[in-house]
Amino acid sequence: MNVFLGVSASTGISIGKAFVIPEAVKRVIPQFPVSISQIEQEWSRFIKAKAKISGKIQKSLEEINNESKQDKIQRELLETYLLMLDDPVFLQEVKQNLEANPFNIEYILDVKTEEYANRLRISGNAYLTERAQDICDIFGRVLNELLNIHVFNINQVPDGAVIVGREMNPSDAIILSKRKIAGLVLTEGGTSSHVAILARNYGIPAVFGIEKITKEVHHGEKLIVDGTAGELITDPDAQTLSDYSEKIKIEQEHRAKILAFRDKPAQTKDGTRFSLMANIGTPEEAKMALEEGADGIGLFRTEFLFMQESVTTQLHNHAMSEEEQFEAYKSVLETMQGKPVTIRTLDAGGDKVIASIDRPDGVEKNPLMGLRAIRLTLNFPKLFKTQLRALYRASVYGNLKIMLPLITNVDQVVKTKELIAEVMEELDADGIPYNKDVPVGIMVETAAAGITADCFAKISDFFSIGTNDLTQYTIGVDRENQTIANLYNEFHLAVLRLIQHTIEAAEAENIPVSVCGEMAGKTDSVLVLAGMGIRTLSMGIHNIPYVKELLSSISIAELQSISSKTLNNL
Known part of the structure; x- marks a missing residue:
């Protein structure tokens, strides 16, 4: 039996057999004459x-x-x-x-x-x-x-497996929603990486930052993943297995008690109501959100929908058609039965690569600072207009809100609204019904957006604060980089002050403001955000009943006290 220490990326404990992801092999074509x-x-x-x-x-x-x-x-x-x-x-x-x-x-x-x-x-x-x-x-x-190169296929992962690998792409991580994965153990990846976010969203225990783990674990070996402690145990003895089985039983019993909050309203013990929304990446997750007691969808990450299409169909150059997107958005809106559904336009680029005939591939030296999110879609208007048409066509089937990612200047919002006007004219000409009053808001996830939030509040219907990127861009720490993970701090005073400034700017223009980053689902940060005045939080699906329980045990005065101390902690 061996114990490996890493970093907790998703809490919980699980037991399963290892499925080791092989290292990628680069294809090198030999050239030599033959007789x-x-x-x-x-x-x-x-x-x-x-x-x-x-x-x-x-x-x-x-x-x-x-x-x-x-x-x-x-x-x-x-x-x-x-x-x-x-x-x-x-x-x-x-x-x-x-x-x-x-x-x-x-x-x-x-x-x-x-x-x-x-x-x-x-x-x-x-x-x-x-x-x-x-x-x-x-x-x-x-x-x-x-060449005897056997490319790894993520769809080969069986139910109940613990995935072990050096790293995992967000597109491959979609398998986490398609299989009953027991756990995830990686060498690379930050606790705020998209892979970690997905693991938490599906309640999969995950440990990152274990060096050369693929060399230490054998395929099929029994493993214990303690995502809460950040530990991996290989080849556990009988007593250890028994101890952890008991811990899992206790976890399950606690989860059963928590689920009693699914059907209760989210409110403090002194009666202040909150809206707890779900972050999703596929239409199927909307049903899960309802089951967990979500008040709506606060963030539908459409890029994962695109990546799922690429993974499942192996269509590397296939852009989702307008009809395919329309059906997906319609499905979510109908599933939520009139509850608000905020759909984020394509946030591709950076670590989320979407290969498409409408968006040629390109190599960037610094992709996280490059052509991604709103920059990419405005640069490829055909891709953007296809999504906007699908969204507006679907708008008649529910309570839709459209959100624009990585906004840094007012002109990006203006240009998007010009495209929306074109889409509306086309739909009118085609006689296709749509809701003309769909709210269009922005994600505040850069220092630029936070500092100039007062300007954006005049042209936006709502704000949603994306704390993951806001933290990364404000303090200059790559949230995917495990080696500097200790520097990634959502409670950095600069981040908190930007959040506070954004809240004040939204209140001044009387527009709604919410938080949809990872801070929205963590116990310590929920207390601070609620004390700062946030009343709408969007989080991983499985966190919703836990946050409901947390809020029910505390008053607004206590939340404001916690927030005040944090904001004044120099």
Whole structure:
């Protein structure tokens, strides 16, 4: 038995078998000449590898049940891949090139794939341009087979597993909502990273910051994840297993008592009411939010919807269509039955990469400071208008509010409203009904927005304070960087003063203000925020009944006292 110490990223205790995520392997294409007598052998290797990939695709096709639009999209893609693998023109070109230039088949295939894809890209035909990425993808799989590179598929993770890895992308972390994952253990990642946020949202115990853990844990090994203490125990003995099983039982009993607050209003012991909203990333989570007693949705992270589409369909260059987005937004609005639903426009970029034909990939030296969120969508208006059309079409099905991320200047709001006006004109021309009075607000998550909140309050229908990015940008600490995690402090006086200034600016213009960052769901910060005057908090779904219990035990006067001491703590 071994005990590894890390950092608590999501509280709770769990027991499960390890599923170790392999380190990513970078594809390197070798180049060497082959003799004339080896040409047939090289071609045979290619045919066998191609057949193996075809077999895997055929198996995937057989597993699709065609029950959803997502299934149909995936089927269409896989059928396209099968046609590409057997394209006689392309195969003939590969063989002719091999015979004319006898080099190893990996090199020949790589060259011809890129050459063929370039021809499609410059064809001037939108459909063919889209197929360029597809051909690179499918023959890239053949190359991986030839090179014996087996790419990890997050969908292979079984229910009840403890995921162990060096790091995890937010797009891969979507699997946390699709499987009954027991725990998560990573080397990289901050406690305010999007992966940590997702783990907390789904109530999955998580420990980060354990060096070289993939070398220490064996696939299938029994593990205990103590997310509360920030510990990982490998190969536990019988007594330790018994002790932790008892702790889990106590946790479950406490959770059962907490759930009694789900159907109660959120209020202090002296009767001041609060609105506790849920942060979600998929339509399915809206149902969970209702079950946990949410007063509405305070943050629908639409980028996770886009990333889920990419992961589940393997459509790396597929932008969600207007119809797909409309159905997703409509579903959430209808599920919430008239309760407010705040949907954030696409907050892609930084660590949340959304590959799309409407938004070409680009390498940035400092992506967190680069083309992300509102900057990205305004830079790619086709992508933005598609989302806005879907949102306004869905607006008639519930109580919709639209929120703009990472706003830093008034012009960004003005330009967005100009696009909204264009969308409204188009919908009117098409005879499509929509709500003309959808509130449009901003996230206050930069120092620029907080300092000039009085200016933004004049052109915004509401504020929502995103404390995660506000903290990171205000004190200059990357919330994804484990090595400086100790410097990430949401209670830094600069952060608290920006929050206070934002609240005052909102009150002066009589617009609603809420908090939707991680501070909204933590016991210590809820006390401070409530004392500062915040009455609407949006948090991870599972935190809602706990915060209700907390508020029920304290008065407004006590909250104001706690807040005052914190704000004056130099």
